[in-house]
Amino acid sequence: MTLQALLFDVDGTLADTERDGHRPAFNQAFQDAGLDWHWDVALYGKLLAVTGGKERMKHYIDQFRPDYRKPEHFDELVADLHKAKTRHYSALAARGGIPMRPGVKRLLIEARAAGLRLAIATTTTPENVTVLLEHSLGPGTEAWFEVIAAGDIVPAKKPAPDIYHYALEKMGLDPADCLAFEDSENGLRASLGAGLKTLVTVNDYTLDHDFSGAAVVLSDLGEPGAPNRVIAGPDFGQPFVDVGYLRTLHRG
Ligand code: XBP
Ligand code: MG
Numbered sequence: 001m002t003l004q005a006l007l008f009d010v011d012g013t014l015a016d017t018e019r020d021g022h023r024p025a026f027n028q029a030f031q032d033a034g035l036d037w038h039w040d041v042a043l044y045g046k047l048l049a050v051t052g053g054k055e056r057m058k059h060y061i062d063q064f065r066p067d068y069r070k071p072e073h074f075d076e077l078v079a080d081l082h083k084a085k086t087r088h089y090s091a092l093a094a095r096g097g098i099p100m101r102p103g104v105k106r107l108l109i110e111a112r113a114a115g116l117r118l119a120i121a122t123t124t125t126p127e128n129v130t131v132l133l134e135h136s137l138g139p140g141t142e143a144w145f146e147v148i149a150a151g152d153i154v155p156a157k158k159p160a161p162d163i164y165h166y167a168l169e170k171m172g173l174d175p176a177d178c179l180a181f182e183d184s185e186n187g188l189r190a191s192l193g194a195g196l197k198t199l200v201t202v203n204d205y206t207l208d209h210d211f212s213g214a215a216v217v218l219s220d221l222g223e224p225g226a227p228n229r230v231i232a233g234p235d236f237g238q239p240f241v242d243v244g245y246l247r248t249l250h251r252g
Helices: 018-032 041-047 053-064 074-094 104-113 126-137 162-171 185-193 243-251
Strands: 005-008 117-122 147-150 178-182 197-201 216-218 230-232
Touching (some): 018 074, 074 126, 104 126, 117 162, 147 162, 162 185, 178 243, 185 197, 197 243
Parallel strands (some): 178 197
Antiparallel strands (some): 216 230
């Protein structure tokens, strides 16, 4: 059991993408299509219970819009809206409008230098990941990740463990030799379901989630000049997460 690889969620973990990224992109797509659907910040928090943009739109209609009469080809409408939403999200990310969370870039650079293998396991659409990495992490950084497991590549999205199983299988790794990084309860259920020790960094939408089973819950990864906070789990007295911290956490 030696730490060999780090597997990262994207939305909420690498960057705060939901409130000011995905949410306005959905709203823009609804407006373009002449629909009276609008997701404010609070409603979007409730809708995040369902992962996947297409799944989230269907959940909204089923749970919050009993007045809406679904057209015959509702699945096609949802697929078209989702394509438009992806275009809006990509345009926003391409403007560099979605910064990485504290400590993310520093830790990734250090992990690469230490020879740790990197992967991504996310429910979001692959284009969203590519554009976010290119414009917020830096040009060419997509190549830092050996596997980018994303979106509909597996039929069952998080909280199902399938996307993590997929990434582990592609890399030929035993989950015992890896650490996962997540920000939400659905994400944590997925990583734990795949047998991965998981470090959680919370955000405004996930602060009150149930993170039982996490190896540690932190405010963020922290930076040398901007210490993080331990919310639950062991406190190694270290103000930010580095590779030494990860090795200790993984052994524990
Ligand atoms: C991410 C999601 C995604 C994004 C939207 O969850 O729930 O649905 O909100 O992505 P996680 P798409 O961080 O657990 O992977 O619209 O591209 O599906
Ligand atoms: Mg997430």
